[in-house]
Amino acid sequence: MRGTSAVPRGASMSNRNVLSHLTFTKRVAKRAQYEALECSLTTRGVLVRNTSHAKPADHEYLVTVRNGIPISCECPVDDRYDGACKHRVGVAIRTPLLQAATDHSLVADGGTQIENNxxxxxxxxxxxxxxxxxxxxxxxxxxxxxxxxxxxxxxxx
Known part of the structure; x- marks a missing residue:
């Protein structure tokens, strides 16, 4: 089932640019906004945990960001259906998180990070x-x- 792109309410212009690269349904857009998604930056991407579930640890998935676009998610929905899952859309609408993931990816791909040890x-x-x-x-x-x-x-x- 192919969804249509729906821009979540309150999305900024930079969000809209990222969201224009994703295809998703209105239902996915709403869930990405109202479900309690806790996100943390890792060396491999953005780890998204849905704390709306009774067992949040069972609903934790890695979203991969490339060139400022959430391109994939480890969740079964992203693999099974056409279009972006709520985790990818959730990362896309959280501009500071998306920017941090993009910056972190650039450093990991060849930039230099200096540590004072x-x-x-x-x-x-x-x-x-x-x-x-x-x-x-x-x-x-x-x-x-x-x-x-x-x-x-x-x-x-």
């Missing part, structure tokens, strides 16, 4: 030291990460 530094008082510094094992010679960052210069003989 003081345990990797031998001298925790030096906040300019790169996380991959290996100067201590080089007998006074600077490591390449420190040279590239400008923290240390090559020694002149």
């Amino acid at each position: 003081p345990e990797t530094h031998t001298d925790n008082s030096d906040s300019d030291q790169p996380a991959d510094c290996d100067c201590d094992g080089l007998g006074g010679f600077p490591c390449w990460p420190c040279v590239r960052s400008g923290r240390r210069d090559l020694l002149e003989e």
